[in-house]
Amino acid sequence: MDLLGRIADDLELGLNDDVRTLVRQAIDARLSASTILNDGLLAGMAVVGRRFKAHEIFLPDVLLAARAMHAGLELLEPFLASEDVRPRGTVILGTVAGDQHDIGKTLVGIMLRGAGYEVVDLGIDVDPETFVDAALEHRASIIGLSALLTTTMPAMGVVVRHVKERQLAGKIQTLVGGAPVTREFALEIGADAYAYDAASAVETVEALMDSRRC
Amino acid sequence: MRECLELAPDAIEVDQASVVQRLGSSRTNCENGLFQESFTAAQGFLAATARPRCVVQTVDLATFAGLYDGEGSNDRDTPLEVILERSEALALFVLTLGQTITDTIRRLFSEHDYLVAALLDGMASLVAESLVESLETRFGRHIAECDGKSTTPAVLAYSPGYCGWHVSGQRALFSVLKPNEIGVSLGAGCMMRPLKSVSGVLVAGEPEIHDFDPGYSCCSGCDTLECRARIARVTGPVCAKREVAWICSDG
Numbered sequence: 137m138d139l140l141g142r143i144a145d146d147l148e149l150g151l152n153d154d155v156r157t158l159v160r161q162a163i164d165a166r167l168s169a170s171t172i173l174n175d176g177l178l179a180g181m182a183v184v185g186r187r188f189k190a191h192e193i194f195l196p197d198v199l200l201a202a203r204a205m206h207a208g209l210e211l212l213e214p215f216l217a218s219e220d221v222r223p224r225g226t227v228i229l230g231t232v233a234g235d236q237h238d239i240g241k242t243l244v245g246i247m248l249r250g251a252g253y254e255v256v257d258l259g260i261d262v263d264p265e266t267f268v269d270a271a272l273e274h275r276a277s278i279i280g281l282s283a284l285l286t287t288t289m290p291a292m293g294v295v296v297r298h299v300k301e302r303q304l305a306g307k308i309q310t311l312v313g314g315a316p317v318t319r320e321f322a323l324e325i326g327a328d329a330y331a332y333d334a335a336s337a338v339e340t341v342e343a344l345m346d347s348r349r350c
Numbered sequence: 351m352r353e354c355l356e357l358a359p360d361a362i363e364v365d366q367a368s369v370v371q372r373l374g375s376s377r378t379n380c381e382n383g384l385f386q387e388s389f390t391a392a393q394g395f396l397a398a399t400a401r402p403r404c405v406v407q408t409v410d411l412a413t414f415a416g417l418y419d420g421e422g423s424n425d426r427d428t429p430l431e432v433i434l435e436r437s438e439a440l441a442l443f444v445l446t447l448g449q450t451i452t453d454t455i456r457r458l459f460s461e462h463d464y465l466v467a468a469l470l471d472g473m474a475s476l477v478a479e480s481l482v483e484s485l486e487t488r489f490g491r492h493i494a495e496c497d498g499k500s501t502t503p504a505v506l507a508y509s510p511g512y513c514g515w516h517v518s519g520q521r522a523l524f525s526v527l528k529p530n531e532i533g534v535s536l537g538a539g540c541m542m543r544p545l546k547s548v549s550g551v552l553v554a555g556e557p558e559i560h561d562f563d564p565g566y567s568c569c570s571g572c573d574t575l576e577c578r579a580r581i582a583r584v585t586g587p588v589c590a591k592r593e594v595a596w597i598c599s600d601g
Contacts, residue, residue, distance in 0.1 A: 150384050194375035199465035200384050206462040234539020239471050242459050261537065286571065287517045288539055333374075
């Protein structure tokens with residue numbers, strides 16, 4: 137098996153030390169950073185994403201793979217910068233105002249990074265204005281909103297309204313998710329998309345990005 | 351009675367299957383030892399960083415009824431209103447695992463040690479729930495001792511934010527209990543800081559008082575069924591039958 141295939145396979149198994157070693161070998165072999173990224177690391181994460189969605193593997197496996205992805209990416213980043221390799225897109229993420237739950241949106245961020253997106257994680261208890269300001273600052277086209285409480289879900293609607301009031305609808309799309317959030321709720325508040333879980337969040341972001349390219 | 355308790359470290363136990371289930375998994379495919387290694391690491395962080403403490407204060411029904419009304423945002427009908435009418439004793443409580451464990455979870459995520467972070471997060475939630483159960487037991491024993499009875503009453507905890515009790519009820523609860531003594535405060539959205547904290551009221555009485563039909567308005571938006579398992583814990587098979595009937599009738 138070639139070096140890139142081994143990177144992808146070891147990443148899938150979560151073998152971060154091995155992935156780091158293989159990425160170093162690939163760099164030394166003068167493979168381009170974009171090739172190592174796309175045909176090694178991202179290829180491996182794509183398989184992980186597919187298998188997770190098919191319930192062949194589970195969240196612990198995904199998290200180990202994501203750690204291995206990061207181990208490889210850390211080595212690769214300076215070379216990606218010099219080759220001017222850009223991420224597939226930028227997504228702003230955060231938990232809405234009044235809500236301190238962290239882990240859901242953190243998992244979405246991990247999955248999105250694994251799929252090649254740049255993620256700006258604003259953390260928890262984030263004001264509506266901060267989401268929109270961050271999207272403008274980082275030229276992000278998608279804001280991902282998380283809420284874990286029925287009492288904080290309405291804050292998602294406030295962010296969606298802010299995007300519209302600032303004449304940014306269409307330029308910035310909103311994606312909502314979290315345990316109590318439903319597709320119906322997303323429609324009701326006028327969000328652009330709803331994601332049931334971290335895996336579907338990646339697919340939804342990809343669909344939103346594709347819709348912008350059409 | 352008002353007590354601040356440091357809970358025993360030996361109460362901090364977690365079983366692997368429950369933690370994995372908490373992560374939304376029935377199992378992990380990891381056969382290379384990495385999962386076990388991460389689980390052991392998370393257990394180590396749990397033991398090193400969880401500092402469980404709680405404050406408990408008994409309260410009479412009239413005082414609690416005022417607290418329960420809070421800011422007038424509860425659902426019109428709630429199961430707890432009915433349960434309270436038949437209760438024998440009540441105690442307010444706030445329990446926390448402390449700030450260090452939350453900081454550790456965030457640090458592990460930021461250092462890309464995702465699985466250890468997620469396992470520690472799941473373990474912390476399970477431990478907090480388990481410690482509330484131990485408070486229930488402790489309060490039940492306390493009531494039995496006070497009343498000179500050989501049998502302990504059935505005690506369950508109810509929390510703001512659940513079963514029609516509006517989360518703003520935290521403010522009234524905190525105004526009486528003042529849990530700053532154990533390092534817990536309220537944020538703007540009535541969320542507790544540190545995050546791994548639980549608050550509510552311990553309700554003691556005959557087992558049957560905790561049993562209710564899930565036909566309240568709050569029940570229609572609830573898909574966890576967690577109350578059924580909790581009720582079954584104190585009422586036994588009577589409730590279990592009802593749970594099956596309810597699930598079946600729901601399709």
